[in-house]
Amino acid sequence: MTAAPAAPDTADDARARPAIVFEAVTKALGGRTILDRLDLEVPPGRFVVLIGPSGCGKTTTLKLVNRLESPDGGRVLVDGEDIARRDAVELRRGIGYVIQSGGLFPHWTVRDNIATVPRLLGWPRSRIRARIEELVGLLRLPADHIGRYPHQLSGGQQQRVGIARALAADPPILLMDEPFSALDPVTRLELQDEIKEIQQRTGKTVVFVTHDVDEAIKLATDIALLNAGRLACFGSPRQVTAAQAGSFTYDFLGGGAIGLRRLALEQVADRARSPGPGAPGRGGPQVAADASLREALSAMLEHGADRLSVVDAAGRPVGTLGWSDLAPR
């Protein structure tokens, strides 16, 4: 290190700086080493999904970011600063946190739950009211439910309130610990679509823990796979599902089923051919152009068809897709 003063941050530097860094982080719990010199960088504005075998330390990794846990060794940096030096309460105000059970205050209404952090920050009442209205709309909660208590809501609605509360003060970082795992499949898919859309629109940095490989592949810009207290791999869903057969990553991401997961990453529109002779006629089996190849395969199996008509959002035929178009490229 030289003694020269550091150059001031430019906007480009700030963009390039990781939002969260784990530097050789070690953590033991109950006398067992859970994280073993973990190195991980979370770039800003990314949707990073942490996966790994049960007990590998995913939740512990999240809790190290908002100081619900502290490292035994190494450092955690948020926005370039060692969080051990930051006031924990002030740090948490800039980090939304959503847990599996919603974690709502049971004796507070929806309105009061969502308003928690804005009130702590001293926002004027009119601004808090406007923000609650905005979030109730964004998370598609019935407007007349804001006076209800958590036990008067469904599990999916409670989870929506939990997300609204975490987003209320517009924190740049959102930590989500298996937020959808207790929900029915339909609500789960809806909330996955919503959180993905919110993240893409707002550019927040999201770190999301799940057990579900399909959920990870659907949501992540980057997947961080933990094993034995370290990072086994980090990369886009396409990169991690290209793992070599026999590796830990390959086995964890589905072993023999990994091909189906790769199909989930490809869009029908990218493989469709122009309709030619022998194209399925109207009324035949169809697939939407924006569906995945995995959905197309499912439609072929369902209809016993080796070719599908590809249709646009208005239902107009725009091409065809056959078995051979599913082959890896």
Ligand SMILES: Nc1ncnc2c1ncn2[C@@H]1O[C@H](COP(=O)(O)OP(=O)(O)OP(=O)(O)O)[C@@H](O)[C@H]1O
């Ligand atoms: N307070 C604690 N005291 C002792 N051991 C703990 C404590 N909290 C967690 N552990 C243990 O630490 C390990 C890592 O826990 P953690 O919750 O981080 O794992 P995880 O990967 O999120 O697990 P899962 O996928 O099952 O939710 C587990 O073996 C767990 O039993």
